[in-house]
Amino acid sequence: MALFDATLFAEATITLVVIMDPPGTVPVFLSLTGRKTRATRNRAARQAVLVSLGVISLFAVGGHAILGYLGIGIPALQGAGGLLLLLIALDLLAGKGSTEPEAVEDVNVALVPLGTPLLAGPGAIAATIVFVRQTDGGIGDYLTMALAILTVHLILWLCLRYSGVVIRVIKDSGITLLAKIAGLLLAAIAVQLIADSVRGFITGAA
Incomplete structure:
Protein backbone atom coordinates (compact mmCIF):
# COMPACT_ATOMS: atom_id res chain seq x y z
CA MET A 1 0.00 0.00 0.00
CA ALA A 2 1.38 3.40 -1.04
CA LEU A 3 2.19 5.86 1.70
CA PHE A 4 1.20 8.81 -0.50
CA ASP A 5 -1.90 9.21 -2.66
CA ALA A 6 -1.21 12.03 -5.12
CA THR A 7 -4.82 12.17 -6.30
CA LEU A 8 -6.22 12.45 -2.78
CA PHE A 9 -3.59 15.07 -1.90
CA ALA A 10 -4.43 17.19 -4.94
CA GLU A 11 -8.19 16.95 -4.42
CA ALA A 12 -8.04 17.72 -0.69
CA THR A 13 -5.53 20.57 -1.07
CA ILE A 14 -7.36 22.27 -3.94
CA THR A 15 -10.75 21.89 -2.26
CA LEU A 16 -9.56 23.34 1.05
CA VAL A 17 -7.68 26.19 -0.64
CA VAL A 18 -10.81 27.14 -2.58
CA ILE A 19 -13.01 26.97 0.52
CA MET A 20 -10.60 28.70 2.92
CA ASP A 21 -9.54 31.22 0.23
CA GLY A 34 -3.75 46.75 10.07
CA ARG A 35 -3.17 49.42 12.73
CA LYS A 36 -1.22 47.10 14.99
CA THR A 37 2.56 46.86 15.07
CA ARG A 38 4.32 44.53 12.66
CA ALA A 39 5.23 42.14 15.48
CA THR A 40 1.59 42.03 16.62
CA ARG A 41 0.37 41.32 13.09
CA ASN A 42 2.90 38.53 12.68
CA ARG A 43 1.86 37.02 16.01
CA ALA A 44 -1.82 37.26 15.08
CA ALA A 45 -1.12 35.57 11.74
CA ARG A 46 0.74 32.74 13.44
CA GLN A 47 -1.92 32.28 16.12
CA ALA A 48 -4.80 32.35 13.64
CA VAL A 49 -3.20 29.71 11.42
CA LEU A 50 -2.31 27.51 14.41
CA VAL A 51 -5.88 27.74 15.73
CA SER A 52 -7.24 26.83 12.31
CA LEU A 53 -4.77 23.95 12.00
CA GLY A 54 -5.78 22.64 15.42
CA VAL A 55 -9.51 22.84 14.67
CA ILE A 56 -9.23 21.23 11.23
CA SER A 57 -6.94 18.49 12.59
CA LEU A 58 -9.33 17.80 15.45
CA PHE A 59 -12.26 17.34 13.10
CA ALA A 60 -10.14 15.31 10.68
CA VAL A 61 -9.36 12.85 13.47
CA GLY A 62 -12.70 12.69 15.24
CA GLY A 63 -15.09 15.13 13.60
CA HIS A 64 -17.75 12.60 12.66
CA ALA A 65 -17.70 11.07 16.14
CA ILE A 66 -17.76 14.49 17.87
CA LEU A 67 -20.72 15.78 15.87
CA GLY A 68 -22.53 12.48 16.26
CA TYR A 69 -21.99 12.37 20.03
CA LEU A 70 -23.25 15.93 20.47
CA GLY A 71 -26.10 15.41 18.02
CA ILE A 72 -24.89 18.31 15.87
CA GLY A 73 -25.27 18.29 12.11
CA ILE A 74 -23.37 20.28 9.50
CA PRO A 75 -26.34 22.68 9.02
CA ALA A 76 -26.19 23.63 12.71
CA LEU A 77 -22.46 24.21 12.37
CA GLN A 78 -23.07 26.43 9.34
CA GLY A 79 -25.76 28.41 11.15
CA ALA A 80 -23.57 29.04 14.19
CA GLY A 81 -20.61 30.09 12.04
CA GLY A 82 -22.83 32.37 9.97
CA LEU A 83 -24.26 34.15 13.01
CA LEU A 84 -20.81 34.67 14.50
CA LEU A 85 -19.41 36.08 11.25
CA LEU A 86 -22.45 38.35 10.91
CA LEU A 87 -21.75 39.91 14.32
CA ILE A 88 -18.12 40.57 13.34
CA ALA A 89 -19.23 41.99 9.99
CA LEU A 90 -21.63 44.43 11.67
CA ASP A 91 -18.82 45.63 13.95
CA LEU A 92 -16.56 46.27 10.94
CA LEU A 93 -19.31 48.10 9.02
CA ALA A 94 -20.11 50.22 12.09
CA GLY A 95 -16.45 51.19 12.45
CA LYS A 96 -15.86 49.35 15.71
CA GLY A 97 -12.75 47.37 16.54
CA SER A 98 -10.36 49.80 14.84
CA THR A 99 -9.88 52.17 17.78
CA GLU A 100 -9.30 49.68 20.58
CA PRO A 101 -5.62 48.69 20.70
CA GLU A 102 -5.74 46.64 23.87
CA ALA A 103 -3.35 43.70 23.91
CA VAL A 104 -6.08 41.26 24.82
CA GLU A 105 -7.88 42.13 21.56
CA ASP A 106 -4.79 41.10 19.59
CA VAL A 107 -5.18 37.57 20.89
CA ASN A 108 -8.98 37.52 20.53
CA VAL A 109 -9.06 38.46 16.85
CA ALA A 110 -6.49 35.78 16.11
CA LEU A 111 -8.70 33.18 17.75
CA VAL A 112 -12.10 34.57 16.73
CA PRO A 113 -12.96 35.41 13.97
CA LEU A 114 -9.65 34.75 12.17
CA GLY A 115 -8.73 31.26 13.38
CA THR A 116 -12.34 30.17 13.47
CA PRO A 117 -14.83 30.51 11.85
CA LEU A 118 -13.11 32.49 9.07
CA LEU A 119 -10.26 30.04 8.33
CA ALA A 120 -11.51 26.86 10.00
CA GLY A 121 -15.12 27.46 9.08
CA PRO A 122 -18.05 25.08 8.58
CA GLY A 123 -17.17 24.55 4.91
CA ALA A 124 -13.58 23.54 5.60
CA ILE A 125 -14.62 21.34 8.53
CA ALA A 126 -17.32 19.60 6.49
CA ALA A 127 -14.95 19.06 3.54
CA THR A 128 -12.29 17.60 5.83
CA ILE A 129 -14.76 15.19 7.43
CA VAL A 130 -16.00 14.09 3.98
CA PHE A 131 -12.48 13.45 2.66
CA VAL A 132 -11.53 11.43 5.74
CA ARG A 133 -14.71 9.35 5.48
CA GLN A 134 -14.00 8.63 1.79
CA THR A 135 -10.58 7.15 2.49
CA ASP A 136 -10.04 3.42 2.99
CA GLY A 137 -8.63 3.98 6.48
CA GLY A 138 -5.06 3.11 5.53
CA ILE A 139 -2.03 4.82 7.04
CA GLY A 140 -1.12 6.17 3.61
CA ASP A 141 -4.44 8.01 3.25
CA TYR A 142 -4.14 9.51 6.72
CA LEU A 143 -0.59 10.72 6.00
CA THR A 144 -1.77 12.18 2.69
CA MET A 145 -4.60 14.06 4.37
CA ALA A 146 -2.23 15.34 7.06
CA LEU A 147 0.17 16.63 4.40
CA ALA A 148 -2.69 18.30 2.51
CA ILE A 149 -3.93 20.06 5.66
CA LEU A 150 -0.39 21.24 6.50
CA THR A 151 0.15 22.50 2.94
CA VAL A 152 -3.07 24.53 2.98
CA HIS A 153 -2.18 26.12 6.30
CA LEU A 154 1.33 26.95 5.09
CA ILE A 155 -0.27 28.83 2.18
CA LEU A 156 -2.59 30.60 4.63
CA TRP A 157 0.31 31.63 6.85
CA LEU A 158 2.31 32.99 3.91
CA CYS A 159 -0.65 35.12 2.76
CA LEU A 160 -1.24 36.56 6.24
CA ARG A 161 2.44 36.86 7.20
CA TYR A 162 3.32 38.99 4.17
CA SER A 163 0.10 40.99 4.06
CA GLY A 164 2.08 43.89 5.54
CA VAL A 165 3.26 44.67 2.01
CA VAL A 166 -0.33 45.72 1.26
CA ILE A 167 -0.35 48.10 4.25
CA ARG A 168 2.65 50.03 2.91
CA VAL A 169 0.70 50.61 -0.30
CA ILE A 170 -2.80 51.48 0.95
CA LYS A 171 -1.78 53.47 4.07
CA ASP A 172 -4.10 54.23 7.00
CA SER A 173 -7.03 55.57 4.98
CA GLY A 174 -6.90 52.48 2.80
CA ILE A 175 -7.20 50.27 5.87
CA THR A 176 -10.41 52.08 6.85
CA LEU A 177 -11.86 51.49 3.39
CA LEU A 178 -10.65 47.89 3.50
CA ALA A 179 -12.48 47.37 6.81
CA LYS A 180 -15.76 48.45 5.23
CA ILE A 181 -15.25 46.20 2.21
CA ALA A 182 -14.23 43.29 4.44
CA GLY A 183 -17.31 43.85 6.59
CA LEU A 184 -19.54 43.71 3.53
CA LEU A 185 -17.86 40.53 2.27
CA LEU A 186 -18.08 38.93 5.71
CA ALA A 187 -21.77 39.81 5.92
CA ALA A 188 -22.36 38.17 2.53
CA ILE A 189 -20.46 35.04 3.61
CA ALA A 190 -22.44 34.95 6.86
CA VAL A 191 -25.80 35.24 5.07
CA GLN A 192 -24.76 32.47 2.65
CA LEU A 193 -23.80 30.21 5.56
CA ILE A 194 -27.13 30.85 7.27
CA ALA A 195 -28.98 30.19 4.00
CA ASP A 196 -27.05 26.94 3.52
CA SER A 197 -27.92 26.02 7.10
CA VAL A 198 -31.64 26.60 6.55
CA ARG A 199 -31.49 24.67 3.28
CA GLY A 200 -29.73 21.81 5.04
CA PHE A 201 -32.35 21.64 7.78
CA ILE A 202 -35.18 21.68 5.22
CA THR A 203 -33.53 19.02 3.06
CA GLY A 204 -32.83 16.86 6.09
CA ALA A 205 -36.40 17.14 7.29
CA ALA A 206 -37.86 16.37 3.87
Missing part, protein backbone atom coordinates in the same frame (compact mmCIF):
# COMPACT_ATOMS: atom_id res chain seq x y z
CA PRO A 22 -6.11 32.39 1.53
CA PRO A 23 -5.96 35.61 -0.58
CA GLY A 24 -9.53 36.44 0.41
CA THR A 25 -8.64 36.38 4.10
CA VAL A 26 -6.07 39.15 3.69
CA PRO A 27 -8.58 42.07 3.61
CA VAL A 28 -10.31 40.83 6.76
CA PHE A 29 -6.96 40.21 8.47
CA LEU A 30 -5.75 43.72 7.63
CA SER A 31 -9.04 45.33 8.68
CA LEU A 32 -8.61 43.76 12.13
CA THR A 33 -4.83 44.09 12.57
Whole structure:
Protein backbone atom coordinates (compact mmCIF):
# COMPACT_ATOMS: atom_id res chain seq x y z
CA MET A 1 0.00 0.00 0.00
CA ALA A 2 1.38 3.40 -1.04
CA LEU A 3 2.19 5.86 1.70
CA PHE A 4 1.20 8.81 -0.50
CA ASP A 5 -1.90 9.21 -2.66
CA ALA A 6 -1.21 12.03 -5.12
CA THR A 7 -4.82 12.17 -6.30
CA LEU A 8 -6.22 12.45 -2.78
CA PHE A 9 -3.59 15.07 -1.90
CA ALA A 10 -4.43 17.19 -4.94
CA GLU A 11 -8.19 16.95 -4.42
CA ALA A 12 -8.04 17.72 -0.69
CA THR A 13 -5.53 20.57 -1.07
CA ILE A 14 -7.36 22.27 -3.94
CA THR A 15 -10.75 21.89 -2.26
CA LEU A 16 -9.56 23.34 1.05
CA VAL A 17 -7.68 26.19 -0.64
CA VAL A 18 -10.81 27.14 -2.58
CA ILE A 19 -13.01 26.97 0.52
CA MET A 20 -10.60 28.70 2.92
CA ASP A 21 -9.54 31.22 0.23
CA PRO A 22 -6.11 32.39 1.53
CA PRO A 23 -5.96 35.61 -0.58
CA GLY A 24 -9.53 36.44 0.41
CA THR A 25 -8.64 36.38 4.10
CA VAL A 26 -6.07 39.15 3.69
CA PRO A 27 -8.58 42.07 3.61
CA VAL A 28 -10.31 40.83 6.76
CA PHE A 29 -6.96 40.21 8.47
CA LEU A 30 -5.75 43.72 7.63
CA SER A 31 -9.04 45.33 8.68
CA LEU A 32 -8.61 43.76 12.13
CA THR A 33 -4.83 44.09 12.57
CA GLY A 34 -3.75 46.75 10.07
CA ARG A 35 -3.17 49.42 12.73
CA LYS A 36 -1.22 47.10 14.99
CA THR A 37 2.56 46.86 15.07
CA ARG A 38 4.32 44.53 12.66
CA ALA A 39 5.23 42.14 15.48
CA THR A 40 1.59 42.03 16.62
CA ARG A 41 0.37 41.32 13.09
CA ASN A 42 2.90 38.53 12.68
CA ARG A 43 1.86 37.02 16.01
CA ALA A 44 -1.82 37.26 15.08
CA ALA A 45 -1.12 35.57 11.74
CA ARG A 46 0.74 32.74 13.44
CA GLN A 47 -1.92 32.28 16.12
CA ALA A 48 -4.80 32.35 13.64
CA VAL A 49 -3.20 29.71 11.42
CA LEU A 50 -2.31 27.51 14.41
CA VAL A 51 -5.88 27.74 15.73
CA SER A 52 -7.24 26.83 12.31
CA LEU A 53 -4.77 23.95 12.00
CA GLY A 54 -5.78 22.64 15.42
CA VAL A 55 -9.51 22.84 14.67
CA ILE A 56 -9.23 21.23 11.23
CA SER A 57 -6.94 18.49 12.59
CA LEU A 58 -9.33 17.80 15.45
CA PHE A 59 -12.26 17.34 13.10
CA ALA A 60 -10.14 15.31 10.68
CA VAL A 61 -9.36 12.85 13.47
CA GLY A 62 -12.70 12.69 15.24
CA GLY A 63 -15.09 15.13 13.60
CA HIS A 64 -17.75 12.60 12.66
CA ALA A 65 -17.70 11.07 16.14
CA ILE A 66 -17.76 14.49 17.87
CA LEU A 67 -20.72 15.78 15.87
CA GLY A 68 -22.53 12.48 16.26
CA TYR A 69 -21.99 12.37 20.03
CA LEU A 70 -23.25 15.93 20.47
CA GLY A 71 -26.10 15.41 18.02
CA ILE A 72 -24.89 18.31 15.87
CA GLY A 73 -25.27 18.29 12.11
CA ILE A 74 -23.37 20.28 9.50
CA PRO A 75 -26.34 22.68 9.02
CA ALA A 76 -26.19 23.63 12.71
CA LEU A 77 -22.46 24.21 12.37
CA GLN A 78 -23.07 26.43 9.34
CA GLY A 79 -25.76 28.41 11.15
CA ALA A 80 -23.57 29.04 14.19
CA GLY A 81 -20.61 30.09 12.04
CA GLY A 82 -22.83 32.37 9.97
CA LEU A 83 -24.26 34.15 13.01
CA LEU A 84 -20.81 34.67 14.50
CA LEU A 85 -19.41 36.08 11.25
CA LEU A 86 -22.45 38.35 10.91
CA LEU A 87 -21.75 39.91 14.32
CA ILE A 88 -18.12 40.57 13.34
CA ALA A 89 -19.23 41.99 9.99
CA LEU A 90 -21.63 44.43 11.67
CA ASP A 91 -18.82 45.63 13.95
CA LEU A 92 -16.56 46.27 10.94
CA LEU A 93 -19.31 48.10 9.02
CA ALA A 94 -20.11 50.22 12.09
CA GLY A 95 -16.45 51.19 12.45
CA LYS A 96 -15.86 49.35 15.71
CA GLY A 97 -12.75 47.37 16.54
CA SER A 98 -10.36 49.80 14.84
CA THR A 99 -9.88 52.17 17.78
CA GLU A 100 -9.30 49.68 20.58
CA PRO A 101 -5.62 48.69 20.70
CA GLU A 102 -5.74 46.64 23.87
CA ALA A 103 -3.35 43.70 23.91
CA VAL A 104 -6.08 41.26 24.82
CA GLU A 105 -7.88 42.13 21.56
CA ASP A 106 -4.79 41.10 19.59
CA VAL A 107 -5.18 37.57 20.89
CA ASN A 108 -8.98 37.52 20.53
CA VAL A 109 -9.06 38.46 16.85
CA ALA A 110 -6.49 35.78 16.11
CA LEU A 111 -8.70 33.18 17.75
CA VAL A 112 -12.10 34.57 16.73
CA PRO A 113 -12.96 35.41 13.97
CA LEU A 114 -9.65 34.75 12.17
CA GLY A 115 -8.73 31.26 13.38
CA THR A 116 -12.34 30.17 13.47
CA PRO A 117 -14.83 30.51 11.85
CA LEU A 118 -13.11 32.49 9.07
CA LEU A 119 -10.26 30.04 8.33
CA ALA A 120 -11.51 26.86 10.00
CA GLY A 121 -15.12 27.46 9.08
CA PRO A 122 -18.05 25.08 8.58
CA GLY A 123 -17.17 24.55 4.91
CA ALA A 124 -13.58 23.54 5.60
CA ILE A 125 -14.62 21.34 8.53
CA ALA A 126 -17.32 19.60 6.49
CA ALA A 127 -14.95 19.06 3.54
CA THR A 128 -12.29 17.60 5.83
CA ILE A 129 -14.76 15.19 7.43
CA VAL A 130 -16.00 14.09 3.98
CA PHE A 131 -12.48 13.45 2.66
CA VAL A 132 -11.53 11.43 5.74
CA ARG A 133 -14.71 9.35 5.48
CA GLN A 134 -14.00 8.63 1.79
CA THR A 135 -10.58 7.15 2.49
CA ASP A 136 -10.04 3.42 2.99
CA GLY A 137 -8.63 3.98 6.48
CA GLY A 138 -5.06 3.11 5.53
CA ILE A 139 -2.03 4.82 7.04
CA GLY A 140 -1.12 6.17 3.61
CA ASP A 141 -4.44 8.01 3.25
CA TYR A 142 -4.14 9.51 6.72
CA LEU A 143 -0.59 10.72 6.00
CA THR A 144 -1.77 12.18 2.69
CA MET A 145 -4.60 14.06 4.37
CA ALA A 146 -2.23 15.34 7.06
CA LEU A 147 0.17 16.63 4.40
CA ALA A 148 -2.69 18.30 2.51
CA ILE A 149 -3.93 20.06 5.66
CA LEU A 150 -0.39 21.24 6.50
CA THR A 151 0.15 22.50 2.94
CA VAL A 152 -3.07 24.53 2.98
CA HIS A 153 -2.18 26.12 6.30
CA LEU A 154 1.33 26.95 5.09
CA ILE A 155 -0.27 28.83 2.18
CA LEU A 156 -2.59 30.60 4.63
CA TRP A 157 0.31 31.63 6.85
CA LEU A 158 2.31 32.99 3.91
CA CYS A 159 -0.65 35.12 2.76
CA LEU A 160 -1.24 36.56 6.24
CA ARG A 161 2.44 36.86 7.20
CA TYR A 162 3.32 38.99 4.17
CA SER A 163 0.10 40.99 4.06
CA GLY A 164 2.08 43.89 5.54
CA VAL A 165 3.26 44.67 2.01
CA VAL A 166 -0.33 45.72 1.26
CA ILE A 167 -0.35 48.10 4.25
CA ARG A 168 2.65 50.03 2.91
CA VAL A 169 0.70 50.61 -0.30
CA ILE A 170 -2.80 51.48 0.95
CA LYS A 171 -1.78 53.47 4.07
CA ASP A 172 -4.10 54.23 7.00
CA SER A 173 -7.03 55.57 4.98
CA GLY A 174 -6.90 52.48 2.80
CA ILE A 175 -7.20 50.27 5.87
CA THR A 176 -10.41 52.08 6.85
CA LEU A 177 -11.86 51.49 3.39
CA LEU A 178 -10.65 47.89 3.50
CA ALA A 179 -12.48 47.37 6.81
CA LYS A 180 -15.76 48.45 5.23
CA ILE A 181 -15.25 46.20 2.21
CA ALA A 182 -14.23 43.29 4.44
CA GLY A 183 -17.31 43.85 6.59
CA LEU A 184 -19.54 43.71 3.53
CA LEU A 185 -17.86 40.53 2.27
CA LEU A 186 -18.08 38.93 5.71
CA ALA A 187 -21.77 39.81 5.92
CA ALA A 188 -22.36 38.17 2.53
CA ILE A 189 -20.46 35.04 3.61
CA ALA A 190 -22.44 34.95 6.86
CA VAL A 191 -25.80 35.24 5.07
CA GLN A 192 -24.76 32.47 2.65
CA LEU A 193 -23.80 30.21 5.56
CA ILE A 194 -27.13 30.85 7.27
CA ALA A 195 -28.98 30.19 4.00
CA ASP A 196 -27.05 26.94 3.52
CA SER A 197 -27.92 26.02 7.10
CA VAL A 198 -31.64 26.60 6.55
CA ARG A 199 -31.49 24.67 3.28
CA GLY A 200 -29.73 21.81 5.04
CA PHE A 201 -32.35 21.64 7.78
CA ILE A 202 -35.18 21.68 5.22
CA THR A 203 -33.53 19.02 3.06
CA GLY A 204 -32.83 16.86 6.09
CA ALA A 205 -36.40 17.14 7.29
CA ALA A 206 -37.86 16.37 3.87
